[in-house]
Amino acid sequence: MLDEELLVRTLSNHEIELFREEYFNLHPYDRAKFYLRLTPELRERIYECLSPEEMADVFENLDADDEDYEPILAEMNSQYAADMLGKMYTDDAVDVLNELNKDQMASYLTIMDDESAKGIKDLLHYEEYTAGSIMTTEFVSIPEHSTVRSAMAILRNKAPNAETIYYTFVINDEKKLVGVVSLRDLITSSDDTLIQEIMSDRVVSVSVGDDQENVARTMKDYDFLALPVLDFQGHLLGIITVDDIIDVLDEEASDDYSKLAGIYDIDSKDRTSFRAAKKRLPWLIALLFLGMLTANLLGRFEATLEELATLAVFIPLIAGMAGNAGTQALAVVIRSIATGDIREESTWKLIAREAGTGLITGTTSGILVIGIVYLSFDGSIYFGLLVGVSILASLIVATLAGSLVPLIMHKFNIDPAVASGPFITTINDLISILIYFGIATAFMSYLV
Amino acid sequence: MLDEELLVRTLSNHEIELFREEYFNLHPYDRAKFYLRLTPELRERIYECLSPEEMADVFENLDADDEDYEPILAEMNSQYAADMLGKMYTDDAVDVLNELNKDQMASYLTIMDDESAKGIKDLLHYEEYTAGSIMTTEFVSIPEHSTVRSAMAILRNKAPNAETIYYTFVINDEKKLVGVVSLRDLITSSDDTLIQEIMSDRVVSVSVGDDQENVARTMKDYDFLALPVLDFQGHLLGIITVDDIIDVLDEEASDDYSKLAGIYDIDSKDRTSFRAAKKRLPWLIALLFLGMLTANLLGRFEATLEELATLAVFIPLIAGMAGNAGTQALAVVIRSIATGDIREESTWKLIAREAGTGLITGTTSGILVIGIVYLSFDGSIYFGLLVGVSILASLIVATLAGSLVPLIMHKFNIDPAVASGPFITTINDLISILIYFGIATAFMSYLV
Structure with a gap:
């Protein structure tokens, strides 16, 4: 599926346009895989070809070892790295930043644009392995008195940045979660329908301090694509999407497995x-x-x-x-x-x-x-x-x-x-x- | 979350309307959990309260042991059971039927409506643990020369029965898969846009005979919500959705785990x-x-x-x-x-x-x-x-x-x-x- 040779050649020859054309034909996951396999020299070439935003896409799909993030980020110009982190989905950026030491983390957050930095800082203080630590704040919410028409307008507007638009969460004036409506319900209802008529008001949600394993089990049992995360007063703080949950389930299974075998953190990718x-x-x-x-x-x-x-x-x-x-x-x-x-x-x-x-x-x-x-x-x-x-x-x-x-x-x-x-x-x-x-x-x- | 006592009381007292009202307030997974915990006598009451279609919803969420399906189905009137199986998503119905012996399977298929029986028979001949055995045929496809407007019309029409409408698959006149378009792309494009302009023509797909574990890994790596399944000539046969893949990953991890411990089919639910x-x-x-x-x-x-x-x-x-x-x-x-x-x-x-x-x-x-x-x-x-x-x-x-x-x-x-x-x-x-x-x-x- 990957024409690596062509990609490497265009990259080595500084044929930026040709490289970009071929590279963007790939799925983000394949882009990330290709990127990870390059030598540091060629990776530095990539930074010249891609904007921080485009690089953010690659990083979100990066399946690198935890300890590899630091040297990779160090290859980049600091401002480029900070911009890229700022463009990533908040939960993914937090995952990367958590692998760095405090000083490096602080320095990236300082040169990042204020809004992104704030979003990341809000998530950074949640304890590891809790719902808060894996949730994203890029979700779509609508006021409870909306109509389908206004909800769709909000959705279309938010679609480019939201992690999922297939569930929309309905909140009241106090920002408390009161319902959920799926895009399926929205597109099959007439424009003037009130959201309250089609929303489900028995929402399964998790609490921000819940253990991520419990969150994963809930998602698996109920076949949800996204779960809302609430604080103890019922305010909607973020959502957890199914792709993150698959990773949690995988991690959890691998932990149990390692424990049975007596290996610290089993990793089939250990090469030496x-x-x-x-x-x-x-x-x-x-x-x-x-x-x-x-x-x-x-x-x-x-x-x-x-x-x-x-x-x-x-x-x-x-x-x-x-x-x-x-x-x-x-x-x-x-x-x-x-x-x-x-x-x-x-x-x-x-x-x-x-x-x-x-x-x-x-x-x-x-x-x-x-x-x-x-x-x-x-x-x-x-x-x-x-x-x-x-x-x-x-x-x-x-x-x-x-x-x-x-x-x-x-x-x-x-x-x-x-x-x-x-x-x-x-x-x-x-x-x-x-x-x-x-x-x-x-x-x-x-x-x- | 479950007011079991009220549900059991209304069920015992034949208060059908009251029971239904309370029962349908539950999420399908909770309905299934409640159903599974009932005594056979009370379960027979449920069949009087719910239509086969409503029961199908419960069965799709049933997390029963494989060997439990046969006695449960035997509690039902055969025609009711057959109708229910016919109303289930084809992949789920096939999973249940595969737990029965050949005679029982044949008898349910005989009294089922022809269309459902045909759909199920089409899937039954795929080998276990292949993409074919876990795919569903309830997907949405559109011809390649459609516009966004006509695609949305097809989607709205298919929404009640399709397993997912968040990906729509684009096929040519020979029914070969040529692209995929997400609902996200559809709702953010103007009505007259041609599907070919917004679809992605590099579709990651799996082959009908692929091992389900490989399918699961592909889905996990690429963060897809659904993957198309093709025959060897590239015809679109079905799709595999992310909820089925979570189950496959879980099963696979559990297999590896059982193997390490030396237990045949580990099951924490074995009560005796x-x-x-x-x-x-x-x-x-x-x-x-x-x-x-x-x-x-x-x-x-x-x-x-x-x-x-x-x-x-x-x-x-x-x-x-x-x-x-x-x-x-x-x-x-x-x-x-x-x-x-x-x-x-x-x-x-x-x-x-x-x-x-x-x-x-x-x-x-x-x-x-x-x-x-x-x-x-x-x-x-x-x-x-x-x-x-x-x-x-x-x-x-x-x-x-x-x-x-x-x-x-x-x-x-x-x-x-x-x-x-x-x-x-x-x-x-x-x-x-x-x-x-x-x-x-x-x-x-x-x-x-």
């Missing part, structure tokens, strides 16, 4: 081993120390081990099963928390369900193991019983641990590394080995 | 232990047999174990580290495949990066372990060296295994259970123990 290792090593080192605990614990059973070395043979099996049962429970609970299902289901019910699940999976696996060990390892039936019962007990405890740890963290409003896949696995390794060697030591006389 | 256990047990049992392999392997080193029981102490540490390094690599590769980044990055580069990552994490962890074991387990330096070198080798192999297995599966276009978290972990348990005991057996003379 060093960068990839940097995100994985902290977890591996933490596990190393936890694993040392397990080794220490096992060391205390050295007498038991020396008496019956065969015991060691089943360590990986028991620890592995417990680790996995815990991860399964953890994954379900993390998902329940993310989708908000946890609120509908009482916590105690969930714990009871997980305990029951552990009992079912533990009993089934335990019975299977007793059979297999008895048949294939030609040990005594007691050895099979030892391994089977250890698996039953481990699976129950592991399933409970996998669900309780994230629940407790959630209860105390912390979203910590502890509720992650590798930690749960390692803790369950430890518990299951304690169970296995505890039983083995107690009933040693039956085993040897 | 039995249902939860049913989805987890197959994995646990498979792991049990794999774990038996590991036990068998360890059994072969029994002589080594009897000679030096302390070796067993570090089994969980080494296996755990290898298991986790493998899961990390697996998670990154699965994500790269899902986001399509794998196509941009060559496979060999990715493998080289993972090998490098394994080397870095392995060396760091290995050196740490040598120190810790030497200091805290007051063994000889040789014991520390054994554990450290085993961890170095295991981490390299595990990282490679975690990335190679899913890559090979992807290469052969299979998306199997083998590339899942627990399998990779268990295989890496096995490999790491082989490495550890292999080295220990070879250098036993230095250790005792």
